[in-house]
Amino acid sequence: MTMMYDTTVVVRENRPLSGGHFLLSLHAPRQAQAARPGQFAMLHLLGRSDVLLRRPMSIYDVKAAAPKGRGARKSAEIIQFLYKVVGRGTRLMSELKAGDAVGLLAPLGHGFFEEEYLDRARQADKILLVAGGIGIAALLLPARQLAESGLRGRLFFGARSRAEIVGVQDFRPWVAATALATEDGTRGHRGFVTRPLAAYLEKNAKKKCLLLACGPMAMLQAVVKLATQYGHPCLVSMENRMGCGLGVCLGCSIHVLGKGHEAYQRVCTEGPVFWADKIIWEDARVAEAG
Amino acid sequence: MRGWRKPDKGLGASIVLRVKAETKQVCNRKAREKVMEDSSKTRRSGKPSKRSAPGGNTHASDQVSASADEFVPRLEVTIAGIHFENPVWTASGTFGYGKEFAHLIDLNQLGGIVVKGISAEPMEGNPAPRIYETDSGMLNAIGLQNVGAQRFLEEKLPFLRTLRTRCIVNVFGFSTDDYVRAIEILNEGDGIDAYELNISCPNTRAGGIVYGSDPKLTEEVVAAAKKVARFPLLVKLSPNVTDITVFARAAEAAGADALSLVNTFVGMAIDIETARPRLSNVTGGLSGPAIKPMALRLVYQAARAVKVPIIGLGGIVTAEDAIEFVMAGAQAVQIGTANFYAPDTSIRVIEGIRDYCRRKRRHVADLVGSLKVA
Numbered sequence: 127m128t129m130m131y132d133t134t135v136v137v138r139e140n141r142p143l144s145g146g147h148f149l150l151s152l153h154a155p156r157q158a159q160a161a162r163p164g165q166f167a168m169l170h171l172l173g174r175s176d177v178l179l180r181r182p183m184s185i186y187d188v189k190a191a192a193p194k195g196r197g198a199r200k201s202a203e204i205i206q207f208l209y210k211v212v213g214r215g216t217r218l219m220s221e222l223k224a225g226d227a228v229g230l231l232a233p234l235g236h237g238f239f240e241e242e243y244l245d246r247a248r249q250a251d252k253i254l255l256v257a258g259g260i261g262i263a264a265l266l267l268p269a270r271q272l273a274e275s276g277l278r279g280r281l282f283f284g285a286r287s288r289a290e291i292v293g294v295q296d297f298r299p300w301v302a303a304t305a306l307a308t309e310d311g312t313r314g315h316r317g318f319v320t321r322p323l324a325a326y327l328e329k330n331a332k333k334k335c336l337l338l339a340c341g342p343m344a345m346l347q348a349v350v351k352l353a354t355q356y357g358h359p360c361l362v363s364m365e366n367r368m369g370c371g372l373g374v375c376l377g378c379s380i381h382v383l384g385k386g387h388e389a390y391q392r393v394c395t396e397g398p399v400f401w402a403d404k405i406i407w408e409d410a411r412v413a414e415a416g
Numbered sequence: 417m418r419g420w421r422k423p424d425k426g427l428g429a430s431i432v433l434r435v436k437a438e439t440k441q442v443c444n445r446k447a448r449e450k451v452m453e454d455s456s457k458t459r460r461s462g463k464p465s466k467r468s469a470p471g472g473n474t475h476a477s478d479q480v481s482a483s484a485d486e487f488v489p490r491l492e493v494t495i496a497g498i499h500f501e502n503p504v505w506t507a508s509g510t511f512g513y514g515k516e517f518a519h520l521i522d523l524n525q526l527g528g529i530v531v532k533g534i535s536a537e538p539m540e541g542n543p544a545p546r547i548y549e550t551d552s553g554m555l556n557a558i559g560l561q562n563v564g565a566q567r568f569l570e571e572k573l574p575f576l577r578t579l580r581t582r583c584i585v586n587v588f589g590f591s592t593d594d595y596v597r598a599i600e601i602l603n604e605g606d607g608i609d610a611y612e613l614n615i616s617c618p619n620t621r622a623g624g625i626v627y628g629s630d631p632k633l634t635e636e637v638v639a640a641a642k643k644v645a646r647f648p649l650l651v652k653l654s655p656n657v658t659d660i661t662v663f664a665r666a667a668e669a670a671g672a673d674a675l676s677l678v679n680t681f682v683g684m685a686i687d688i689e690t691a692r693p694r695l696s697n698v699t700g701g702l703s704g705p706a707i708k709p710m711a712l713r714l715v716y717q718a719a720r721a722v723k724v725p726i727i728g729l730g731g732i733v734t735a736e737d738a739i740e741f742v743m744a745g746a747q748a749v750q751i752g753t754a755n756f757y758a759p760d761t762s763i764r765v766i767e768g769i770r771d772y773c774r775r776k777r778r779h780v781a782d783l784v785g786s787l788k789v790a
């Protein structure tokens with residue numbers, strides 16, 4: 127088990143971005159230094175007796191307190207969360223100000239580069255990072271780690287409209303190319319992210335690709351279908367409601383291939399990153415609709 | 417693909433390990449200091465033995481004989497013949513099998529751990545969504561997902577055995593035979609201190625009537641379980657009944673050594689955008705601070721109806737909450753939903769109870785049922 131820390135930390139900045147998005151920066155050196163790509167945090171809004179549960183948040187970035195730079199993470203002090211206001215928890219988060227205290231349990235879960243994922247990943251010669259909407263938040267750390275080990279990925283990012291294309295500039299130093307898509311055509315390709323992705327896969331049909339994907343269930347399902355069609359392995363970062371993040375409430379379990387009690391795995395503990403072919407997607411869709 | 421060989425390079429893997437080692441040392445030192453501090457407070461010396469229960473909740477005079485300024489409140493309680501260092505336990509389904517919290521709190525400080533409900537066979541549970549947050553509470557319909565009795569003994573119990581903390585195993589089934597079978601398997605376990613019978617399951621043979629909502633079924637399953645149980649038997653009552661005293665008496669008559677109350681209140685929530693229920697199971701159990709006043713009322717009523725000890729739970733977050741349950745008649749309390757978002761709740765509650773007792777110059781046992789009703 128990886129080391130996790132549960133401490134009260136201080137908000138450094140809560141910067142509003144376009145389309146109802148925010149970038150929350152917390153001063154949390156222990157959590158920031160322990161974080162690995164694809165892991166998440168449970169964020170606790172303190173002092174509220176009506177909103178009890180912590181919120182699961184992908185770890186967007188970790189960085190040093192002052193100067194920017196490459197080797198920053200060894201002395202990382204700041205942990206960042208890119209989020210969109212969608213409900214009560216995120217609305218309360220958006221009201222946080224510099225100096226406020228929040229509870230932070232992190233890092234949690236199995237990220238993208240855990241040992242059991244590497245066997246198949248090692249064989250790839252193209253890495254495709256595929257994000258839908260706020261799913262972008264889970265992909266910056268893996269993009270950076272890949273780049274640092276000499277392998278630049280390609281980013282495919284789809285959102286509803288121009289205002290929801292956030293964070294792209296943060297990816298620029300770490301990816302070889304970026305393809306954008308918006309449903310209303312206000313930026314990049316018109317339509318879903320699967321359009322530019324399908325075109326790329328068709329053009330590079332002979333290459334061995336590995337896909338890392340995060341986004342809404344319908345988007346993930348479409349991406350996985352494409353990956354399967356072209357015979358590429360695909361790692362997905364899953365979302366679900368979570369009660370604890372510690373693996374005890376069993377609230378975030380999703381249906382996977384397996385028998386008996388192994389047919390359900392916890393997004394917080396066995397995930398959030400899974401091989402796509404392990405997940406029973408029909409049931410995942412139903413769950414999201416509910 | 418050179419870059420893949422060392423996935424942690426560049427992310428400070430060595431730092432993680434070092435921090436981990438340091439934290440462990442700190443934790444161990446703290447734990448040791450705590451043990452020493454505890455033993456100096458009580459009349460036992462050294463590490464208290466899990467098996468040999470000392471005087472229980474009778475008040476030894478040597479404690480009180482210390483000078484008035486140094487009043488040392490006694491938190492320990494004896495329930496069903498089992499000695500507990502303090503009256504604060506973690507509730508079933510909110511604390512896994514204990515180990516999940518080992519990084520976060522000192523488990524040895526807890527009075528007891530009630531582990532996630534165990535059935536004779538493993539269960540896979542309900543489809544998602546299984547939980548939904550409501551005002552000051554949460555709904556859950558997990559569907560009793562668990563590893564089954566045999567794997568619990570092999571994989572989970574060995575760790576729990578290493579703790580000083582009492583281990584209570586929550587047991588459930590869908591027929592009386594299921595309950596009996598689960599207990600028969602668990603009887604082989606070394607390190608279990610008691611069972612807590614979850615009778616909130618529908619009896620599949622009796623047409624899905626919930627055991628805990630029919631006094632006859634309650635009596636039947638408790639009697640059958642008591643007959644085979646090698647360890648003391650607690651029965652966890654459902655609050656979803658018209659008169660809790662009928663069920664408390666039924667369980668007592670059938671041989672229950674103690675009663676835990678309450679389990680969750682059945683509730684539901686609807687997403688009006690999609691006109692669908694928020695839980696795949698449509699209804700679920702409501703827990704958290706929202707249910708505390710109702711749970712407290714039920715503990716109060718049950719405590720006046722039976723002689724066996726009562727363990728109170730339902731929305732406890734603070735020491736004040738816990739003391740309310742004790743005053744209403746509970747000899748011990750369980751912390752549930754709060755474990756999800758504040759894993760140190762039990763520790764804070766224990767400290768808060770200690771402070772209160774010191775201030776009031778009373779032992780915990782003196783507070784049980786001390787509510788003054790004019």
